[in-house]
Amino acid sequence: FRPPKSAGQLAKQQHTTPTTKTTHPSKHSSVYQNMFRNQYDTDVTVWSPEGRLLQVEYAMESVKQGSACVGLKSKTHCIIGALKRSVNELSSHQKKIMRIDNHIGVGIAGLTADARSLAKWMRNECLNHKYVYSTQINSSKLMLDLADKHQRTTQTYVRRPYGVGLLVAAYDGKTLGPRLYQTCPSGNLYEYYATAIGARSQSARTYLEKYYETFADCTEKEMILHCIRSLKGCVSGDGALDEENTSVLVVADGVFKVLEGEDLKVYLDEISAEAEAADEGGDGGDGEEAAAPEEEPEAMET
Numbered sequence: 233f234r235p236p237k238s239a240g241q242l243a244k245q246q247h248t249t250p251t252t253k254t255t256h257p258s259k260h261s262s263v264y265q266n267m268f269r270n271q272y273d274t275d276v277t278v279w280s281p282e283g284r285l286l287q288v289e290y291a292m293e294s295v296k297q298g299s300a301c302v303g304l305k306s307k308t309h310c311i312i313g314a315l316k317r318s319v320n321e322l323s324s325h326q327k328k329i330m331r332i333d334n335h336i337g338v339g340i341a342g343l344t345a346d347a348r349s350l351a352k353w354m355r356n357e358c359l360n361h362k363y364v365y366s367t368q369i370n371s372s373k374l375m376l377d378l379a380d381k382h383q384r385t386t387q388t389y390v391r392r393p394y395g396v397g398l399l400v401a402a403y404d405g406k407t408l409g410p411r412l413y414q415t416c417p418s419g420n421l422y423e424y425y426a427t428a429i430g431a432r433s434q435s436a437r438t439y440l441e442k443y444y445e446t447f448a449d450c451t452e453k454e455m456i457l458h459c460i461r462s463l464k465g466c467v468s469g470d471g472a473l474d475e476e477n478t479s480v481l482v483v484a485d486g487v488f489k490v491l492e493g494e495d496l497k498v499y500l501d502e503i504s505a506e507a508e509a510a511d512e513g514g515d516g517g518d519g520e521e522a523a524a525p526e527e528e529p530e531a532m533e534t
Contacts, residue, residue, distance in 0.1 A: 314339045399413070411423065
């Protein structure tokens with residue numbers, strides 16, 4: 233039995249009782265809630281209730297945020313164009329095109345370090361095949377093995393998925409001709425007539441979808457010009473293509489060359505002349521024709 237408390241004791245208790253302060257969530261709390269919205273992305277082998285492997289999707293997202301890379305092929309040539317990024321004005325541009333063999337080259341979008349690791353493995357595979365069989369490896373065999381290498385990382389918790397997408401240009405002799413492949417961190421493998429990956433690549437894909445049926449009979453010069461035109465829409469902000477931030481790979485029968493610097497400037501100047509001529513022609517038209525090009529930047533941002 234406890235005697236009832238006096239009025240003074242009650243007043244003292246109310247005075248000393250700590251009050252809980254209502255705290256309002258900070259403006260960044262929603263960001264953290266989205267980052268840690270579930271516990272299914274802590275390991276690559278954990279399935280979410282929706283049947284998704286979230287770490288694989290994160291790796292695919294890194295490809296979408298990489299600088300753009302465009303690929304297209306004709307009956308005789310396979311072309312890859314890539315945008316190169318620099319960390320700041322004092323640094324050089326990152327290398328986006330890598331040589332694998334005399335008939336295989338790759339363009340990358342995503343983590344450059346992962347791309348170098350995969351390129352080293354692909355070179356070893358080409359050398360081993362040439363040592364054993366005294367002939368160049370068929371690109372389809374190499375790409376299937378590469379897709380399996382990507383897929384294995386999605387089934388074991390020891391390694392994370394490769395955060396890079398590759399566009400692979402190859403020439404498999406006169407019978408099969410030029411080949412263009414795209415790899416995905418999920419292990420999927422695609423073969424294309426023309427495609428684009430990386431940031432703001434939708435603009436390039438729109439251009440390629442419009443003209444890809446004409447690529448089959450194009451010459452090497454026409455294919456390079458198509459590649460540069462499609463790549464123009466992938467430049468961020470007010471930037472422009474120049475010989476420093478652009479590189480183009482050409483693969484054909486007995487041909488493997490990377491166009492950069494002064495070799496590429498010739499084609500860039502021709503594209504600039506076409507744009508200037510189009511602007512002059514648009515100034516002389518009526519108001520509706522002059523206003524039409526303003527709709528283009530909306531497609532470039534998608």
